[in-house]
Amino acid sequence: MIARQITRKVLSIVLMMCLMFTSIGVVNGQTIYSDIEGHWAEKQLRSWISQDLIKGYTDGSLKPNNEITRGEFMVLVNRLFQFNTTTSISFIDLIESNWEYVDVQKAVKVGYIQGYEDQTIRSSELLSRQEAAVIIAHLLNLANDENAANVFKDALTMAFWSKGAIGAIVSKNIIAGYEDYTFKPQANITRAEAVVMLDNAKTLMAEKTPTDIKVTPEPKPIPVPVPVSTSDQSGNGNDGHESSSPSHPITTGVIGTASTTTAGAITTMGVAQVATLPISLGATAAGTIHVTFTDGTTPVAVYVSLAGTESAANVAAKIVSAFGTMITGWNVTVSGANVLFTANAPAANNTNVSVHIESVGIGVGTPSSTITTPGTAALTGIAQVATLAISNGATAAGWIVAKFNDGTRPPVSVDVSIAGTETAADVAMGIAAAFGTSLNGWNVTANGTNVHFTAQTPAINNTSVAISVLEASGVGAPNSTITTPGNLGTNTAQVVTLTLPGSEASGGPIGVKFTDGVTSVSVNVLMLDFPETGTQLAVKIAAAFGNSIPGWNVSTDSTRVLFTANFPAANNTKAAARLSGAATGIGMPDSTITTAGSVSTGGIAQVATLAIANGTTAAGTIMAKFTDGTTSVSANVYTAGMDSASAVAAGIAAAFSTSITGWNVTANGTNVHFTAQIPATNNMDVAATVEEVLTGVGTPSSAITTAGVETTAGVAQVATLIISKGATAAGTLRVTFTDGITPVSVDISLTGTETATSVATKIAQIFGTSITGWNVAASDANVLFTANAPAANNTNVSVTIQ
DSSP states (O other): OHHHHHHHHHHHHHHHHHHHHHHHHHHTTOGGGGGGTTOTTHHHHHHHHHTTOSOOOTTSOOOTTSBOBHHHHHHHHHHHHTOOOOOOOOOTTOOTTSTTHHHHHHHHHHTSOOOOTTSOOOTTSBOBHHHHHHHHHHHTTOOOOHHHHTTSTTGGGSOTTTHHHHHHHHHTTSOOOOTTSOOOTTSBOBHHHHHHHHHHHHHHHHHSOGGGOOOSOOSSOOOOOOOOSOSTTSTTOOOSOOOOSOOSOOOOOOEEEEEEEEOOBOOBOOBOOEEEEEOOSOOOSOEEEEEEEEOSSOEEEEEEEEOSOOOHHHHHHHHHHHHTTOSTTEEEEEETTEEEEEESSOOSOOTTOEEEEEOSSSSOOOOBOEEEEOOBOOBOOBOOEEEEEEEEOOSSSEEEEEEEEOSSSOOEEEEEEEOSOOOHHHHHHHHHHHHTTOSTTEEEEEETTEEEEEESSOOSOOTTOEEEEEOOOTTOOOBOEEEEOOBTTTTBOOEEEEEOOSBOSSOEEEEEEEEOSSOEEEEEEEEOSTTOBHHHHHHHHHHHHTTOSTTEEEEEETTEEEEEESSOOSOOTTOEEEEEEOSSSOOOOOOEEOSOOOOOOOOBOOEEEEEOOSOOSSOEEEEEEEEOSSOEEEEEEEEOSOOOHHHHHHHHHHHHTTOSTTEEEEEETTEEEEEESSOOSOOTTOEEEEEESSSSOOOOBOEEEEOOBOOOOOOOOEEEEEOOSOOOSOEEEEEEEEOSSOEEEEEEEEOSOOOHHHHHHHHHHHHTTOSTTEEEEEETTEEEEEESSOOSOOTTOEEEEO
């Protein structure tokens, strides 16, 4: 006993001396951390060491290039920002004896980390650069800036949930890329990189006003989406996100169904072009200036008289007054000493637009314009709307969870408190209010019993948009993952795995739903009160499904329910299983897109312009002729001999009037415009001419001033399966159709006497209408798979026979 006590004292003394010498080395700046001398982050590292924000190792090194774990990063964040308040946590992969347990409690309390949907925190896993970026962006409340991230060569490798955050912190100089212009988002962050990033973040926070800083969230924050690590871009995890799985039982009786009620089509708002004529000098002598505007097709000129005393701004104002509204399609205004020529509507930038001044000896000079705002063409489209229909009101108090997913970011979930007396309309209003403005790019509103999710700008229809409502159970609300992707090339059958916790927290009914994008099957299972295990529950779920899912086999492996495709096929990303409480009859509604979006081109209407160069000098008659290569139309115009070029143009337009089928004829100054009434492919045969006798007008000919572009209506894709031989023996054929996302297979029984045409007919009959978005028909010995609507050609479409 005495020896043991002496040993303890000796060890205590040795430990105290070690700590003392270590502290002396740090304080006096000794080279105890020799591995940071000359390091690119030496300055920041020494600053942190002096503030006791980072610790070294027992071998006297700091190891600045070592990769850092998620837990270690939380420790650094909490020390730097002095986060000391804790909260209760219940992650299944963390226990109180873990060294990082308290710091995880602090991180969760502040709100910059919430963990994963499977109730894990993964504090011992290494932290990627993109994950660190998300934490810092949330910590500083920075707005996403994806454009700033596009400067890196590897921007395409950034996870969709991290790109905006990366751009945000890069734009604030919190982190930089590498010398080869890459960011390396999936690379693990080092201790040195973490210190520099956090040091820069603290500096930026110090520069911001208190109202700009929102580190601690509200007591009941709107959940932020969590990316599920199912792709190669997901990194090791994600921080600063609220878990979307509810942790409390929900018993409300509210039922919701979602559907897309308006599909989207792409649009850009466009930019109206502006050409600016700067007047740098005022007038110094009386005289006249000649100002000419042209868009490369139609020049318009005015004469402006000057007294010789005008300032540059006065000259600009007089030019604007002289032009007035003469220039079709353009508005002329003054801004100081600048004359602004602004297109009335957005259009593709016209580099031929120019304005110039001709003057002699009056001091104004000969300024020319520059295009100060390039034009951008506008396309029309429809904003997508997804609707969540609430079919009945609440029957009991509790909570419901509404989840929104558009495939471009992690799902966003909100909790809605239910008193148990709400109508369906009340529930809809509660869901809309809970989402508020949390969905970037979407507006959420309630209309009666419907919750509308409306895209803020039109875009190509997004088939990934989905809204669902669920409730928790004694085993949470887990979702599946694709654990074995299907692959025809390697003869691999797809496996979808639904993992259950080891035990249940309480009993009650649950529902499990499986879908492969074509077929959805749901089963209900009653959980017993304690001590039923996850393994026992998995067996119950598999037994409930049995053989009810076409093309899939359901089995178990401990606490996992395995959904295995019966045959190898291309990987189906839509295959998924999810679990929800079923105590209230809420069900597990999922949205469907009922109308696919498409991109259309509006086309350009052709314009041919007949320019009248001068007026008449003698009385007489002129004949104007128009032809489009198919039909010719003539009109006679009488001239008095004193008509200006503009008057002649007006007379020609009036004479033609509406006589040319498919064309409108108008006059604009000295020009006669022949404009096609609808867009079409440019017609090079269009021409207008004038013939005269002793009038002095000349014989001008037209030029095509606007080339026509045909409106594209789209073509529906057709894939053809050619049956070259008939059956020679009885048996079964397996025919598989895939569009690269959803494979659909059918089995065809043959007697052995069918001709090739009969085989084709049988294949078409068996497929029927089973392929969403495609029609299947037979034509002789061919089976035609025709898309229901025009769309961009899909090179992944294929049909195979086994």
